[in-house]
Amino acid sequence: MTSFKRLPSTVTPIHYSITLRPNLTSLTFSGSEDIEVRINSDTNEIVLNSLEIDITSASFTPQNGKKLTPLRIQSSDETETSCFTFSEPLTSGTGVLSIQFTGILNDKLIGFYRSKYQSREGREERYAAVTQFAATDARRAFPGWDEPAIKATFAVTLEVPIDRMTLSNTDVVSEEVLEDDPRVKRVKYSTTPLMSTYLLAFIVGEFDFVESATTDGVRVRVYAPVGKASQGEFALSVTAKAINYYNDYFGISYPLPKMDLIALSDFAYWAMENWGLVTYRETALLMDPKNSSSMSKQSTALTVAHEVSHQWFGNLVTMEWWTHLWLNEGFAKFMEYLCVDQLFPEYQIWMQYVSQTFLPALQLDALHNSHPIEVPIGHPSEVNEIFDEISYNKGSAVIRMLHRFIGDELFRKGMHSYLSLHSYKSAKTEDLWTALQESSNKPVRDVMSTWTLQKGYPVISVTSRRDKDSVILSLTQEKFCADGKLPANESTTRWLIPISVIRASDPNQIAVEVLMDSKTLDIEVPNVSTNEWLKLNASCVGVYRVNYSPELLSLLLPSIVDKTLPPLDRLGLQSDVFALVQSGRTSTPEVLKLMDAFANEDDYTVWNAIDGCLAKLNQLLSHNSEVLQLFHAFGRQLLSKTYSRLGWQPIKGETHLDTLLRGLVINRLISFGDQSVISEAKNLFDSHCAGSHVIPPDLRSAVYRAVAIDCNDKTFDTLLKLYRESDLHEEKRRLSLGLASVKDSNRIAKVLDFALSVPISDVRSNESVLVIISVGLTRNGRDIAWKFFKENKDELRRRYESGTLIGRLVKHITENFCTEDTLQDVQTFFTENAFPGTERTVKQSLESILDSLLQDVQTFFTENAFPGTERTVKQSLESIRVNIDWLSRDLQSIHAFLTKRS
Numbered sequence: 001m002t003s004f005k006r007l008p009s010t011v012t013p014i015h016y017s018i019t020l021r022p023n024l025t026s027l028t029f030s031g032s033e034d035i036e037v038r039i040n041s042d043t044n045e046i047v048l049n050s051l052e053i054d055i056t057s058a059s060f061t062p063q064n065g066k067k068l069t070p071l072r073i074q075s076s077d078e079t080e081t082s083c084f085t086f087s088e089p090l091t092s093g094t095g096v097l098s099i100q101f102t103g104i105l106n107d108k109l110i111g112f113y114r115s116k117y118q119s120r121e122g123r124e125e126r127y128a129a130v131t132q133f134a135a136t137d138a139r140r141a142f143p144g145w146d147e148p149a150i151k152a153t154f155a156v157t158l159e160v161p162i163d164r165m166t167l168s169n170t171d172v173v174s175e176e177v178l179e180d181d182p183r184v185k186r187v188k189y190s191t192t193p194l195m196s197t198y199l200l201a202f203i204v205g206e207f208d209f210v211e212s213a214t215t216d217g218v219r220v221r222v223y224a225p226v227g228k229a230s231q232g233e234f235a236l237s238v239t240a241k242a243i244n245y246y247n248d249y250f251g252i253s254y255p256l257p258k259m260d261l262i263a264l265s266d267f268a269y270w271a272m273e274n275w276g277l278v279t280y281r282e283t284a285l286l287m288d289p290k291n292s293s294s295m296s297k298q299s300t301a302l303t304v305a306h307e308v309s310h311q312w313f314g315n316l317v318t319m320e321w322w323t324h325l326w327l328n329e330g331f332a333k334f335m336e337y338l339c340v341d342q343l344f345p346e347y348q349i350w351m352q353y354v355s356q357t358f359l360p361a362l363q364l365d366a367l368h369n370s371h372p373i374e375v376p377i378g379h380p381s382e383v384n385e386i387f388d389e390i391s392y393n394k395g396s397a398v399i400r401m402l403h404r405f406i407g408d409e410l411f412r413k414g415m416h417s418y419l420s421l422h423s424y425k426s427a428k429t430e431d432l433w434t435a436l437q438e439s440s441n442k443p444v445r446d447v448m449s450t451w452t453l454q455k456g457y458p459v460i461s462v463t464s465r466r467d468k469d470s471v472i473l474s475l476t477q478e479k480f481c482a483d484g485k486l487p488a489n490e491s492t493t494r495w496l497i498p499i500s501v502i503r504a505s506d507p508n509q510i511a512v513e514v515l516m517d518s519k520t521l522d523i524e525v526p527n528v529s530t531n532e533w534l535k536l537n538a539s540c541v542g543v544y545r546v547n548y549s550p551e552l553l554s555l556l557l558p559s560i561v562d563k564t565l566p567p568l569d570r571l572g573l574q575s576d577v578f579a580l581v582q583s584g585r586t587s588t589p590e591v592l593k594l595m596d597a598f599a600n601e602d603d604y605t606v607w608n609a610i611d612g613c614l615a616k617l618n619q620l621l622s623h624n625s626e627v628l629q630l631f632h633a634f635g636r637q638l639l640s641k642t643y644s645r646l647g648w649q650p651i652k653g654e655t656h657l658d659t660l661l662r663g664l665v666i667n668r669l670i671s672f673g674d675q676s677v678i679s680e681a682k683n684l685f686d687s688h689c690a691g692s693h694v695i696p697p698d699l700r701s702a703v704y705r706a707v708a709i710d711c712n713d714k715t716f717d718t719l720l721k722l723y724r725e726s727d728l729h730e731e732k733r734r735l736s737l738g739l740a741s742v743k744d745s746n747r748i749a750k751v752l753d754f755a756l757s758v759p760i761s762d763v764r765s766n767e768s769v770l771v772i773i774s775v776g777l778t779r780n781g782r783d784i785a786w787k788f789f790k791e792n793k794d795e796l797r798r799r800y801e802s803g804t805l806i807g808r809l810v811k812h813i814t815e816n817f818c819t820e821d822t823l824q825d826v827q828t829f830f831t832e833n834a835f836p837g838t839e840r841t842v843k844q845s846l847e848s849i850l851d852s853l854l855q856d857v858q859t860f861f862t863e864n865a866f867p868g869t870e871r872t873v874k875q876s877l878e879s880i881r882v883n884i885d886w887l888s889r890d891l892q893s894i895h896a897f898l899t900k901r902s
Contacts, residue, residue: 004079004378004379004380005079006147006321007047007048007049007081007145007147007150008043008045008047009040010039010040010041010043010045011037011038011039011040011043011046011047011048011090012037012038012040012145012150013035013036013037013038013144013145013150013152014035014036014037014038014094014152014153015035015036015152015153015154015155015191016033016034016035016036016142016144016152016153016154016155017033017034017035017036017155017157018031018032018033018142018154018155018156018157019031019032019033019157019158019159020112020141020142020156020157020158020159020202021158021159021160021184022105022112022129022158022160022204023105024105024114024126024127024128024129024160024161024164024204027104027105027114027127028102028103028104028105029102029103029104029105029112029129029141030100030101030102030103031100031101031102031103031141031142032098032099032100032101033098033099033101033142033143033144034096034097034098035096035097035098035099035144035152036094036095036096037094037095037096037097038093038094039062039090039091039092039093039094039095040092041092042089042090042091042092043089043090044085044086044087044088044089044090045083045084045085045086046060046083046084046086046090046097047081047082047083047084048081048082048143048144048145048146049080049081049082049136049138049139049143049144049145049146049147050075050080050081050082050101050139050143050144051077051080051111051137051139051140052077052103052104052106052111052140053075053082053101053102053103053139053140053141053142053143054101054102054103055073055075055082055099055100055101055143056100056101056102057099057100058070058073058084058097058098058099058100059097059098060084060086060090060095060096060097060098061095061096061098062090062091062093062094062095063093063094063095065095068086068087068088068090070084070085070086071085071086071087072085073085080136080139080380082143084097099142099143101142101143103140103141105127105129106140107765107799108799108800109132109266109267109268109765109766110132110137110140110268111131111132111133111137111138111139111140111141112129112130112131112140112141113129113130113131113132113266114127114128114129114130114266115127115128115129115130115205115264115265115266115267116265116266117205117206117225117265119206120206120226120227126205126206127205128203128204128205128206128264129203129204129205130203130204130205130264130266130267130279131200131201131202131203131274131279132267132268132269132272132279133146133197133198133199133200133201133274134198134199134269134272135198135322135325135380135383135384135387136198136380136383137198138197138198138200139197144197145197146197146198147196147197147321148196148198148318148319148320148321148322148426149196149318149319149320149321149426150196150197151194151195151196151318151424151425151426152194152195152197153191153192153193153194153195154169154191154192154195154200155188155189155190155191155192156168156169156170156188156189156192156200156202157186157187157188157189158186158187158189158202158204159178159184159185159186159187160184160185160187160204161183161184161185162177162182162183162184162185163206164204164205164206165204165205165206165207166187166202166203166204167201167202167203167207167223167260167262167277168189168200168201168202168203168277169189169192169195169199169200169201169202169256169274169275169276169277170189170190170191170192170256170258170276171189171190171257171258172187172188172189172190173188173189173190174186174187174188175187175188192275192276193255193256193275193424194424195275195315195318195424196318199273199274199275199315199318200274201272201274201277201279202277203262203264203277203279206225206226207223207224207225207226207262208223208224208225208226208227208228208229209221209222209223209224209229209232210222210229210230210232210233210236211236212236212237212239212240213240214240214243214244214247214254215244216244216247216253218240218243218254218256218257218258218259219257219258219259220236220239220240220243220258220259220260220261221236221258221259221260221261222235222236222239222260222261222262222263222285223260223261223262223263224262224263224282224285224286225263225265225282227727228263228286228727231263231286231287231288231728232261232263232285232286232287233287234287234289234297234300234301235261235285235286235287235300235304236261238300238301238304238305238343239259239261239304239308241343242304242305242308242309242339242343243259243308243311245339245342245343246308246309246311246312246335246339249338249339249412249415250312250412250415250416250419251412251416252312252316252416252419252420252423254311254312255316256275256276256311258276259276259278259308259311260276260277260278261278261280261285261304261307262277262278262279262280262285263280263281263282263284263285263286264279264280264281264282265282265729265764266764266765266766267279267280267281267282267766268765268766268805269281270284270303271284271285271303271306271307272307273307273310273311273314273315273332275311275315276311278307278308280303280307281729281766282729282730283296283729283730283733284299284300284303285300285303285304286728286729286730287300287730288728288730290697291697291728291730291731292697292728292730293663293697293698293700293701293730294656294659294660294697294698295660295663295698296697296730298340298344298347298349298352298656298660301340301343301344301347302336302337302340302349303336305335305336305337305339305340305343306332306333306335306336307332308339309331309332309335309336309339310328310332312419313327313328313331313332313335313419314327314328314331314332316419316423316424317418317419317422317423317425317426317427318425318426318427319426319427319428320426320427320428321377322377322380322382322383322386323374323375323376323377324374324427324428324429325377325383325386325387325391326373326374326386326390326391326392326395326429326452327427327428327429327432329387329391329392329395330373330391330392330393330394330395330396330398330399331395331396331399333357333392333393333395333396334395334396334399334400334403337349337350337353337357337396346655346656347656347657348605348656348657351567351568351603351605351657352604352605352608352657353400354539354540354568354571354572354605354609355571355605355608355609355612356608357392357393357396357397358393358397358400358540358543359575359609359612360389360393361389361390361392361393361394361396361397361543362394362457362543362545362575362579363389363482363579364388364389364390364393364394364875365389365390365394365455365456365457366456366457366480366481366482366579366583367482367875367878367879367882368481368482368483368487368878369874369875369877369878370390370455370456370875371386371390371455372390372452372453372454372455373390373391373394373395373398373451373452373453374429374452374453375390394457394543397543398448398451398452398543400541401451401498401541401542401543402436402444402447402448404498404541405442405447405498406436406439406440406442406444407440410436410439410440411436411439411440413439414435414436414437414438414439414440415435415436417435417438417439418431418432418435418436421435429452430445433445433448433449443496446496447496447498447515450494450495450496451495451543454493454495456479456480456481456490456493457479457480457495457543457544457545458477458478458479458480458493458495458497458544458545459477459478459479459480459544459545459546459547459580460475460476460477460497460499460516460536460544460545460546460547461475461476461477461478461547461549462474462475462536462546462547462548462549462552463549463551463552464534464549464551464552466528467524469526469527469528470524470525470526470527470528471524471525471528471534472522472523472524472525473501473522473523473524473525473534473536474520474521474522475499475516475520475521475522475523475536476519476520477494477495477497477516477519477520477544478491478493478519479491479493480544480545480579480583481583482579482582482583482878482879482882483583483584483878483881483882483885484583484584484585494517494518494519495516495544496515496516496517497515497516497517497542497544498513498514498515498516498541498542499512499513499514499515499516499521499523499536499537499542500512500513500536500537500538500541500542501513501523501525501534501535501536501538502534502535502538502566502569503525503528503532503533503534503535504532504533504534504559504564505529505532507559507564507565507566507569508566510538511525511534512524512525531555532555533552533555533556533559533565534552534555535556535565535569535573537569537572538569539566539568539569539572540568540569540571540572540575545576545579545580546572546573546576547576547580547585553577556573557594557597560573560574560594560597560598561597561600563600563601563602567603567605567606568605570598570601570603570606571603571605571606571609573594574591574594574595574598574606574609574610574613575609575613577590577591577594578591578613581890582616582882582886583882584885584886584889587889587890587893588617588886588890588893588894588897589890589893589894589896589897591613592634592894592897592898593897595610595613595614595638596638598610598638599637599638599640599641600641601642602642602645602661603657603661604657604658604660604661604664605657607642607661607664607665608660608664611664611668614635614638614668615668615671617631618631618632618635618671618672619777620883620886620887621887621894622779623887624891626895627891627894627895627898628779630895630898630899630902631894631898632672632673633672633898633902634898634901634902635668635669635672636669636672636673636674639665639668639669639672642661642665643665643666643669643677646658646661646662646665647662648662648666648680648684648699650662650696659698660698662698662699663698663699663701663702666681666699666702667701667702667705670702670705670706670709677706678706678709681702681703681706681707682706682707684699684703685703685704685706685707688703689718689722700731700734701734701737701738703738704719704734704735704737704738704739705737705738705741707719707738708738708739708740708741708742709741709742709743710743710744711742711747716739716742716747716750719735719738719739720739720754722735723735723736723739724762729767732763732767733767733770736754736755736763736767736770736771737770737771737774739751739754739771740771740774740775740778740781741774741778742780742781743778743780744780745780745784748775748780748781748784748785749784749788751771751775752771752772752775752784752785752788754771755767755768755771755772755775756768756772756792756795756796765799765800766805768799769800769805769808769809772785772788772789772809772813773785773808773809773812773813776812776813777812782813785813786813786814789809789810789813790833793833796809810876811875811876814876
């Protein structure tokens with residue numbers, strides 16, 4: 001393989017004038033562009049990005065010079081470039097590179113691609129032409145300088161059927177019917193701001209919209225498939241409010257006259273922040289007041305707030321290279337919570353942040369095969385690998401920690417300075433630290449470099465001693481490892497850690513704050529009464545685990561039962577103990593005993609974290625039927641009080657979080673085989689189908705799972721019928737994931753065939769992966785899903801190539817195997833069947849199944865590397881190692897504990 005090189009800097013673009021003509025019948029497109037460029041140094045070559053584009057002709061016209069035709073044009077799919085070689089040097093100055101080209105509207109959800117839909121009357125199958133250019137797929141739509149730091153302005157012209165709507169980043173400046181073809185119209189858009197290629201977007205299709213405006217007159221529209229415009233009302237309201245909020249928070253007004261959001265039926269990502277034209281998966285944007293759940297509404301608010309924040313942080317100021325991806329995504333993840341907390345205080349969204357965002361980051365980052373927040377990126381194919389919990393979730397977590405470290409006022413001041421200084425330019429991580437350090441006069445650069453430039457995070461071991469009326473806490477930091485095995489070369493790894501301590505006498509106020517800058521540190525907490533508990537990491541803001549001495553932990557336990565310990569601190573304590581159990585520092589019965597203390601818990605955020613632990617244990621123990629049944633009984637008893645309190649019907653005056661908690665508890669009890677809950681779900685489903693009672697949207701996911709698990713053919717067909725009749729993608733997703741829970745092997749096979757079906761009435765490509773994964777995560781579906789994957793490898797490869805979807809699929813359907821036979825099967829399959837973008841996932845899935853074959857696996861993938869997948873494979877493989885060691889270490893003690901308890 002040719003080594004990757006960035007584009008040469010000898011020629012750079014100034015302005016693109018692009019005309020594209022998609023053919024929505026042949027599913028191809030033709031295009032032409034005039035690119036005003038600057039020749040920075042004499043050269044006889046112009047090199048730019050191009051992939052799966054057929055360049056039919058080209059020329060270069062220097063300013064005040066004659067047109068030059070290239071001697072040759074060489075395009076390479078391997079390097080994703082085209083090189084125009086001229087017979088004479090191009091001298092420094094400006095000129096225009098003109099290119100004519102053709103391409104295919106692909107079905108891979110990348111570049112300039114096609115999306116299937118039904119006509120307004122529902123009688124005809126049609127195609128829209130849509131775009132997804134991030135990270136490096138603008139080159140599939142037009143030749144250009146497809147690197148984030150190489151900014152230019154763009155003037156887009158689309159030639160489309162006269163009955164189709166067009167959208168792009170800016171407003172339309174003219175529209176006319178072509179004289180030589182009255183069936184086609186030419187739509188010209190105004191010039192964009194200076195921007196990166198990956199933020200360009202254009203769409204051709206049939207859509208309806210709803211419209212509003214911000215307080216300063218920015219027009220806001222939400223576009224939806226025909227007939228669904230009203231489902232965009234909630235997102236419309238959130239968008240206008242979010243723009244107003246960010247205008248004020250950053251002190252810089254949104255720079256475009258309009259903001260369009262559009263829901264697409266076929267879309268690989270959740271959303272994409274194209275400047276002025278944000279694209280979304282339907283389930284991420286559209287809300288039906290009668291049929292959408294509270295969680296979906298909350299998720300839409302967060303997603304909209306995330307993408308709107310990108311209009312400043314990412315679009316106005318852009319990362320210099322993909323190494324700094326976290327600057328875009330980590331910051332936007334933090335800002336979405338900051339914004340939604342302001343717009344919807346009833347969500348208590350910062351409390352939910354801990355279980356939804358913070359804990360998943362810690363879980364991945366505990367692996368040896370994690371990566372730093374700021375990770376070197378070479379070839380663009382590596383970019384997909386870092387669109388993960390580290391860049392998004394850990395990135396946001398360290399920003400959240402920094403935000404408290406310097407305070408909101410100084411944080412805002414620094415952000416304004418950063419955005420003002422780098423507007424319409426590119427920036428690096430160091431530029432952000434400089435701005436925040438200057439605004440706060442705190443050692444931001446020194447502190448944050450320890451969090452962004454090295455992988456992992458610390459565990460702080462705490463012991464205590466009394467000194468008269470004070471308690472001295474002795475802290476020791478070391479890198480936390482999921483498997484409990486700290487490599488010698490990482491034993492000296494250190495972080496600068498903002499430490500906070502709370503105490504029983506005033507649990508809602510921080511008693512002590514210090515910066516830990518060494519391996520060990522003593523902290524004095526004055527005037528501590530006898531038996532008063534002390535706890536580190538108030539509200540789980542610090543990115544670290546805590547390992548308490550038995551004495552300190554025993555003092556904390558009563559505060560869980562009586563709930564005098566604040567919710568996020570109860571959550572954090574339980575999560576830390578669970579992580580310590582997983583790593584082998586303590587035994588699983590210890591965390592089961594701790595869970596018993598939560599029997600009276602009433603906070604959704606705490607239960608959400610516990611639910612994640614219960615799900616992990618359920619997956620781990622699913623390989624042993626006897627222990628699994630005992631664990632299910634334990635789980636049913638643990639959840640019984642909360643279920644009795646909430647029941648099935650909304651309680652007058654209940655909070656948003658109570659509504660979420662009801663669905664969570666019922667869902668988990670169904671997983672634990674609670675027959676009374678399953679029976680109630682089936683009754684509710686029958687009433688729903690008979691038309692006598694509608695299942696509340698917040699409970700539909702649970703009900704569909706309950707009826708699908710042991711369904712007969714009639715119920716199975718009814719679920720499929722409901723799926724095909726629904727026009728709400730959220731409902732389709734609930735039903736398809738319910739179907740994925742079936743136990744009967746024949747029906748599992750039908751669900752998998754249904755997931756990969758071709759008719760538009762069945763599962764979209766962007767949802768198929770989720771259904772297959774959901775089957776693979778069930779005890780009965782694991783082996784069947786793996787067999788299905790192998791049998792359909794060619795279709796899966798064709799659909800998803802090397803994108804994030806195929807990597808996610810490989811990871812989740814292989815990482816839970818636990819036998820030598822399956823290890824050898826997985827290894828043999830991926831040896832014989834290359835899946836670009838999945839190598840790291842495969843390594844992670846194989847590694848812990850059997851140590852004796854590890855070296856063979858590592859050798860194979862070292863010698864047969866596929867760009868952009870190595871880390872994912874290693875992570876999945878390592879996760880299995882952790883699970884196998886855990887089960888081997890604790891299975892007998894778990895069995896003994898649960899047997900005695902039962």
